[in-house]
Amino acid sequence: MRNLLNFRTASAPTAPVAALAALAAAVAVTAGIAAPVAAETHAADVVRTGQSISYKGISVRIPAAGEGVQAAAQSTSGEISLTVSRSADGSVVVKTDAERHTAQAAAPSTARANAAKTCTDSAYSLAGWKLNDFKWFYNPAGAPAAVAATAGSAISAATTSLTSACGQKSIGLAPAYVGQTAAAPQVGAAGNCTGNDGRNVTGWVAGSGRWLGMTCTYFKTVNGVKTATGTDTALNTQYKFFTTTANCDGAYDLQSVVLHERGHSLGLDHVDQTAHASAVMTPALSACTAGKRTLGLGDYAGLKAMYGTR
Known part of the structure; x- marks a missing residue:
């Protein structure tokens, strides 16, 4: 609801x-x-x-x-x-x-829930805006020691995974990594959006609350069309992250979390956790699960509906 x-x-x-x-x-x-x-x-x-x-x-x-x-x-x-x-x-x-979904069972596995439906379930939900382009920065400050050396690569891999899925053509929007920045993502520790400087920054925040990653996206409406003007993503160091399942130990897959948050930046909303369990845009993620590093068909279909293909 x-x-x-x-x-x-x-x-x-x-x-x-x-x-x-x-x-x-x-x-x-x-x-x-x-x-x-x-x-x-x-x-x-x-x-x-x-x-x-x-x-x-x-x-x-x-x-x-x-x-x-x-x-x-x-x-x-x-x-x-x-x-x-x-x-x-x-x-x-x-x-x-409305908070009506529950997390999947937190069993260590590289397989995604309902994997057989990954390339057949075409459901998606849209937030109503789109990006004209997506140039993004990374701020490594505060990255947990367990993933500090590999976080940049995992975040880049997640962003690249936005472009295609299930053997389909690449979507019409091509994200571009600009480089590292000292600017912090404009997401507060309390889970609050703190402003829009027009830079798209991904970084780390020692946050409170139960969010693994949070994205704040600003948009404007001109002649009925909503266009994003800035989108920042914070990763919450209150939780442990991993980039390879060998060092899971109750941690969460960084690449899967970032891919989900990238979906929000580009205009995707959540889909039902139970009905569409294989989708990246389900709202909850289990610990030690690395199966959502690529889009499902529905995630892709939503992006294609907004950006077309190239």
Whole structure:
């Protein structure tokens, strides 16, 4: 289930519209904003504090008119996603993923779940924006010692894996590695998107919460078309990572995590964990599983729908 809440900025609370759930209306009034025009079961988990919207441990600042931001993550146990956009008239739309998926069994294996469906399951979900190009930087500062020497190669391999799958043509967008940078990814330790400097940086953060990797993507809407203007990915050093299964020991596959987060950067959303278990864009990842280093057919189909082929 996806939550969809509409807010309108105001100097004082306004009365809730008819037929809203009482809890959703209370949230809106407490926040000092108009009540949502639609609300679903997790409305109480969406909180506005000043100019920020938070949901289940992640948060973003309300963007300028005509712009939006998404915080999306792969976790150990389910969906984490928050998208906040603002229209020209000041309306603020909040979308979340209801947390209804559970992680796969954490058994050491190089095989992906439901591997037989990897190149037959064509399901995908789109966030609604696309990138015109994807030039990215890597900041190695803070990389865990166990993967510091190999992390750059694993991240590059994951990014390259975006381009094709299942014997299909390469998608029309070709990512390009620019080099290392001292700039940190603009993702805070608390799971918050901290800003958009226009650079696409992947790096390490000593984060709190249960996210393995988190991507903050900013986009703008012009003539009804949403285009990403910056996308940063943070890898959470609260967890252990591996690049070869020989040093798993309860750790998570760096390449699989990055490929998932790259999907968010390019405009893919999560798909159901159970129904589409072989997809990279399932929200949860098990420890010691290295089977999702390549796209499934559905992941590829979503990218092809946005970028075409070359």
